[in-house]
Amino acid sequence: MLKQNGVLVGLALGALVITGCTITQQTVSEEEMGLRKTTLYAEEKTVADPTNYAKSVAGESQVLGRAFENAPPMIPHDVEGMMDITKDMNMCMDCHMPEMAAMVNATPVPASHLASFRPLTQYVGGEFQKEGVLVVNTSDIKTALHSREGLSMDRFTCTACHAPQSDNAPLVANQFSPEFRSDTGATGNSNLLDVLNEGVR
Ligand code: HEC
Numbered sequence: 001m002l003k004q005n006g007v008l009v010g011l012a013l014g015a016l017v018i019t020g021c022t023i024t025q026q027t028v029s030e031e032e033m034g035l036r037k038t039t040l041y042a043e044e045k046t047v048a049d050p051t052n053y054a055k056s057v058a059g060e061s062q063v064l065g066r067a068f069e070n071a072p073p074m075i076p077h078d079v080e081g082m083m084d085i086t087k088d089m090n091m092c093m094d095c096h097m098p099e100m101a102a103m104v105n106a107t108p109v110p111a112s113h114l115a116s117f118r119p120l121t122q123y124v125g126g127e128f129q130k131e132g133v134l135v136v137n138t139s140d141i142k143t144a145l146h147s148r149e150g151l152s153m154d155r156f157t158c159t160a161c162h163a164p165q166s167d168n169a170p171l172v173a174n175q176f177s178p179e180f181r182s183d184t185g186a187t188g189n190s191n192l193l194d195v196l197n198e199g200v201r
């Protein structure tokens with residue numbers, strides 16, 4: 001009974017609150033709808049801001065601050081002529097693999113890119129094996145950290161995570177302000193592999 005009374009009191013209070021305030025109906029015009037500022041009926045009047053990627057060639061650009069600790073740094077230099085990344089060609093690796101990076105003054109890929117968290121999958125004698133076990137029965141396989149001789153193929157498509165940036169005014173203001181654990185967190189080297197179990201901020 002007590003509980004029921006409680007519900008009744010709650011309902012009564014709710015009714016008071018609803019009747020006590022004026023409900024204003026906010027309407028949004030078609031011009032204001034969405035991030036573009038043109039009517040939905042005039043596609044031809046809707047022109048996106050021109051994309052304005054960095055023009056500085058690699059070696060002459062300034063690195064950009066990271067969005068948060070151990071976030072993938074965005075590409076500060078022009079990538080004209082470096083794309084597409086194909087199965088047989090990845091120009092990013094030419095400068096960013098550790099053995100090359102020092103020579104061209106590029107940031108080397110971090111240790112995390114030379115390791116893999118995926119189960120080691122191999123094609124052996126016509127069969128797929130995960131961690132040495134036939135793929136047909138993989139349920140009990142635990143994912144281990146595998147060191148790689150070179151770049152982990154999990155990282156081959158650099159631009160899935162690292163992208164050039166256009167300097168357009170943002171459509172929506174960014175309210176997020178990151179906290180870095182060290183003073184060099186925004187522009188210093190990344191160390192995800194070392195702090196993996198501490199989490200990111
Ligand atoms: C000709 C060598 C060269 C090539 C090719 C190249 N880069 Fe770079 N990259 C650099 C250099 C040098 C820097 C350091 C900034 C500078 O001096 O311009 C840099 C900086 C970066 C950074 C920022 C690193 C940081 O510390 O914040 C990222 C990310 C990056 N490049 C990704 C790429 C990707 C992805 C590709 C392929 C699309 C690529 N780069 C191709 C030389 C290169």
Ligand code: HEC
Nearest residue numbers: 070071072092096107110112155157158161189190191192
């Ligand atoms: C799956 C996403 C992903 C892919 C693919 C990827 N990266 Fe990264 N990259 C990251 C993240 C996240 C970090 C920062 C954290 C870390 O791993 O240390 C990073 C860091 C870097 C850094 C900064 C290193 C430092 O010490 O500051 C460079 C340079 C870089 N990556 C280059 C590359 C290149 C070149 C490729 C392609 C060969 C590539 N990355 C592919 C996610 C990725």
